[in-house]
Structures are given as C-alpha cells and as structure tokens.
Amino acid sequence: MKVILKIRRFNPERDRAPWWGYYQVECEPTDRVLDALNWVKWYQDGSLAYRRSCAHGICGSDAMRINGRNRLACKTLIKELGNRITIEPLLGLPVIKDLVVDLEPFMKHYRSIMPYLVNDDPPPATERLQSIAQRERFDDTTKCILCAACTTSCPAFWARPDYIGPAAIVQAHRFIFDSRDHGAEERLRILDAPSGVWRCRDIYNCTEACPREIQVTQAIAEVKREILRRRG
C-alpha cells in the first residue's frame, strides 16, 4: 500500500523554524512505522534524523508522536494507522534535530528520585529472600524502558517542565514497593514536593501512551496514597 508520511522536520543549522516534509512510501500493512522511516532515510532523504536501535519495542529509542499519540515507531504497525501518517517529535522536550529530542531534562527527573536500591544492611552470603507475592507487588513498574512516551504526553509536564513526570514516579514506585528497599521515606519526601506527584491530575494520557502497558496512573495513585498513609 502507498503511505504518505508527513514528518516534522527541523535542522538547527539550516532552518529558522520547523517545517513539514511529505514522503510517499510503499509499505506492507504489517510493516512498522520504523520501517517506513528507514525507507525514507535510506532511499529518499538521508538527512532525516531519528533514534532507533532494537526495532522491537524494548530499548526505548524511538518514542515519537504518531498521529497525535506518543508511541514507539517500531511497535506501531502501518495497518493500525492507515495511509496518512503524521510524525512529530515528543512534545515538551527541546528538539535537537527532526525527531530527536534532548532527553537530559527527562533523565534528570529520573535521577532525582534515587533510582537504585537503598539497603545498607550487610548482604547475606547468598540472595536476600523475597516471597513471590512481595516480588509481584512491584512487577508492573519494573517494565519501564525510559522511552519518555508517558512523561511527554502529560499536559501537566507540558505546562511545567519542572514536574518530575510519570516516568520518574513509575521508577520510584518500583523501589518504594520493593520489600528489600529502605529508601521509601526519602523518595516519598522528594515526590511530596511541589514538583512531585501532586501535579498529576489523573488525565490518563500516560497510561495510554505507555508502550509497555504499565498501569502508570495507578502506580502514581499508589504512590500518592502511600504518602498520605505515612503522613498518618
């Protein structure tokens, strides 16, 4: 099938403002949007810039706005979209070139929630024990691939980029509810700050955007509840 890709282009060395490029590509309905982008880059316009690596939805490189929704280009098939496809960079992060955005502000929020196990007890000679149920408690949020699709779909983040954003909260959740972790107190304090969880207005864009189908809004709600519970 013939597909028209309408791609938001911007090269800071050349362009004063972003513009739309139109490309016609011959696709199979089962092709990925990433395959179509590759076709454009390889055979029509080599200067098109985007990130990609694994091509099967696991490395988190190619989150972008496709027909108005954040998705991974490699996990979205042409047949889901029809023959007119609009592709833009993620919103809310500075554009470096074309579909490539500056991830540093996103990663900074991620780093701010102490995204590592906190436990200073001397470890046992073998593994720390954890029951199947304790492990299950935080399973959903371990799936996060830091693709930024959720955070950059959130109106609260667009409005105030200092909002820590859903991805960082998901990553915090992964530790807060891990029975082996002792850092919850401090993490919850960070998340209780003005730029923390209370900016979330339950809009659900994040949950819809997550390519890993993580229940993001629910995870945020659980963190909010935990803060309130500890406040007593």
Next chain:
Amino acid sequence: MEGDVVLHKYDVVIVGAGGAGLMAALYASRSVRVAVLSKMWPVRSHTGTAQGGIGAALGNHEEDHPEWHVFDTIKGSDYLADQDAVRVLCYEAVELVYELEHMGLPFDRTPSGRIAQRPFGGHTNNVTKQPVRRACHAADRTGHMILQTLYQQCIKQRVTFFDEFQVLDVILNEGIACGLVALEITTGQLHIFQARAVVFATGGWGKIWQITSNAHSFTGDGAAIVLRRGIPLEDMEFFQFHPTGIYKMGILITEGARGEGGVLINGRGDRFMERYAPTMKDLASRDVISRAIYLEIREGRGVEGKDYVYLDIRPETINRYFELDGKKSPDGTPRRITADEIKTRLPDITDFVRTYLGIDPLNQPIPVQPTAHYAMGGIPTDLDGRALKNENNEALPGLYAAGEVACVSVHGANRLGTNSLVDILVFGRRSGLDAVRYCRQTDFTKLPARADEPVRETLESLRSRPLGDERIADIRAEMQRVMMDYVGVFREATGIEKAIRALRELQERYQRVGIQDKSMCYNTDLLEAWELGCLLELAEVTAVAALARTESRGCHTREDHPQRDDKNWLKHSLAFRTEQGIELRYKPVTILNYPPQERVY
C-alpha cells in the same frame, strides 16, 4: 581544546554502556577516574533485549554444580573454548548473580523466596544428562533488568557518562593504547580522550546478516576499530544462529520458551528434534537445532513447504509432551503448565508475537526460522580482559575488551544460552579491576601529534563525496543477502569464495558511497555510512576465516567438510588486517580436564 578538538583526560575510558561496560565502570570507578562513552543512551544498549536468563549453578530447584556448568559450556563450545576461562566463568557466575540480587535486581522467586531458575539449551545434570534448571530469570526481560540495575548502581556511584558519543578510533603510541577519538553526535564535535587504559565493550555485529535478532546499532564498531590498528580478531568464523527468530523479521523468541516446555514442530506436525537429539530434544545446543531446522526445510518439511517451522508454546501441546516425556516437577509430581503461567513467565514474547504477527501464541503456534544472533569471536583477551596482540598471547598495554566484542574464549564454536550475560559480568568486572591495577603502575602515555587526523579525514571524505548512484542501503542489503546465502548456517567452499568476491566488490563500491546530510548536528547519515564500513570489514574477515577452516565445529558447518577435525583444527584462528589483505594465524586451545569427545545431545 586544541585546534578544533576537545581534550579530556581520565585514568580509564570505557567504550560501551551495556552490561560489560557498566560492570567495568562500577568496579574501576571505585578507585580511579573513569569515563564511559556510549553511542546510545546507556539504557538503550543491547543487553536490555536479553530475554531468557543468566546461567549460574545456584541449585535453587534441584542439584547443580558449577563444575557441571563448566562441562556443559565446554561441550557446547564443541571443545574450542579455553577451559581455564570457562572455569572462571562458571565459578564466578554464582557470586555475581548474588551480587546482582544485592544490587536490587528483581529476579523471579521460588516458593521459598529464592531466585527462580529455568531449564535452557545445553545445560544439564551431568549424571542423568537431563536438562537442569540453571537460568536465573526475571520473566523474559532478564537483560532489561540487568541493564537497568547496573545503570542504577552507576547513578548511585556517580559514574561519569558521555552519552551519544561515538568512538571512531583508538590511539596507540609506540604500541601502547593511550586514548580514543570520539564524535559527539549532537554537535558533530570531535573529542580526544586521553587515558591510561581503554576498555572496549561495544557488543556484536549481527547486522552483517539479513535475518538477525540484533539491533540496528549492532555494527561491530569496536572490533573494526582495533582491527584497523593491527590487533587481530579471534575465531571470527563462529557466529551463532539462534534457532527461533520470528519468521522473516528475525526478532528473537527466547530459548526460555522451550525451557518452559515449548516444542518445535515441522510442516507435518512432527516434533522433529527427537530425531536429532534423543535426550535433550528441543533443549539441545543452538547449533544443533538451527541445523536441524534447515535440514527439515531442505527435506520439504517446512511449514507449507516454506522456509520456516513452528515453535509451539500452547499449554495443551506443552502438557502433551511433558506427559509423553514423563517430565516431573522437582517435588516428583508430573510437570504441568497453565496458560496463565506461560503468560507470566513469557509476557514479552507473547506481546511481540501479538504485535508483529497478529496471533496469540497461546492459541496458535509461532512461525520461526534461525536468526543471526551472537558473535563468539572478537578481540582476543586473557582472563583479565587484556587485549592480546598476537598468537603468543602478548598483551597490548593499556587495551582491554569485554563482553560480546571480546573473545576470551568461553564460548568457543557455539555459545550456550544464558552464558553471554554471565560473560559480560564476569569479564566486565575483571577488566575493570585489572585496568585499575594497570593504572597504578603506569603513567599516561603521551598522545601522538594530531591524533584525530585519521578520523577527520575519513569523515571529511564521506561528507564531501557527492550523492552518486551508490547508496549505503543498497550496499548493506547486498552484503546481508550474500552473508545469509553463503556464510550462514551451512557453508561450503565455492559459496564462501563467491561471498568473498562479492564483499570485495562491495567494498570498492563503498568507496564511492555518498551521503546526503552534510550537517554537523546529529548526522546519522554520516554515522550509518561509517558503520557500514565496519560491517563490510567484519563480513570479509568472517568469510575468510570460514573458508580456511576445513572442518565442521559448533556453529561452523562446512558441507564439504562435515566432520570435526581435532587433529588439524583444534585451534583458534586469529585474523590480522595487513597491506596484503587478511592474514590468518592460529593458536592452541587451552584444554584442562575435559579432552574432546564426541558431542551428542
């Protein structure tokens, strides 16, 4: 800043932020100043795609011993692995898996709260010869959890990262490695990193082949860079094809699927593996299964006569074969599995199959074919990750390699599933530690003048060529097709010779390739062109080494030389790049207590 290059100075500079690079960074940065350079954000590294598990003889479900792991690995390697290295691998695996757990890795758990383990190809109880549960897993995203856990620890330890910096050259001065040249992708700026020690942890090069499980970014940069600087590459003829890639796409379906009981079925509905490997069946070594699939297809027993077979993970199929095989759970009851259990243990691959094939693997079998997967060969190193420059095992001072880009050799002619994740941790750590020891004894070596000149010239030449009729994409596709046809699972002399001629022609055409993007900022047109240069060189080395090895061993199957030939070929190849082309030399295999035997599964 000197001229238009930015200078940096660190004790140790690590190239690559996958499992091997991060592990080296964690250990080295406890003692000296370390920088990690990665062409992608660290969490995008290939380690994150590993699915099935990491092997360690913890014995959490049933009896197991590191020594059994040693034997299985050596047998899996078709006796080409160095046995001293395998010993290190399998014994250190146990403490490293515990260390990962202590770092917070969310392994799945047994009912008693210990790390859960599943069976995997080629891992056995050495007494009963039956599959043993040795692969420690976190669902089917074990690699994702390893990569994230190590990155988390690096954040905690405040390791310095240069993200989206692509290394294009290693700087040597009088035979000592003393730095790197890297391109900052977002700006096009060149940087020189001066270092006492340099560690390459850049991963593999599956993109040489058409059907591959490997990412677009897996282009063998590190291996090609050192080859160009006169360091040999070891055992390049050995590249593993994993039996179960999604048909036509190559996306991997983990061996863990067969570990959970999945079976391979041909076009006639037969479970054909019992004819090729009566004991281990669908959990035989990967080379054995990939060959079996090709043979079934060749005999017209592919599905609908085409070039694929089915991987069946429907619970009714699994349970039928559990019953036929008399499989027992560790508690002695007959082994059974439910649809829900399959979904919890293999959520990602269930999702891949649904997304890309539009079918539910719990109701329909999955069409699969062998997919180019893993480089057993690479930069030769000793047990501490030191790169070796010749067949006498002399180290090149200051240069280290670890992970898939390295060849210690623990995988020999065929890697066992779960052993790469062990390899990256064990030898990542060892190279990090040894780099520190080395730093303590040596000062910085002076950088040669204008060390960035060769890179600058290469990039200028690529940038300045007009966009003629030679395209990167055409040359790459042609290389991938040639390698698939002639240097894949089955090989023979005339085919390989054809491939070599075709590759040399492609290299000539590559000299005329033009690029469209002339800008400095995020120029992936330029970098794809540069990466294609790496792939072409590695493809040629692979083919040349494959032509020379006139025997069949592990994944290297020569139809014109179907037997293993220990008398002439129990040795590692070393490929050097010289003025006259590729030169092959050889060095012996280290054999300790397991002399070569016939290999049956």
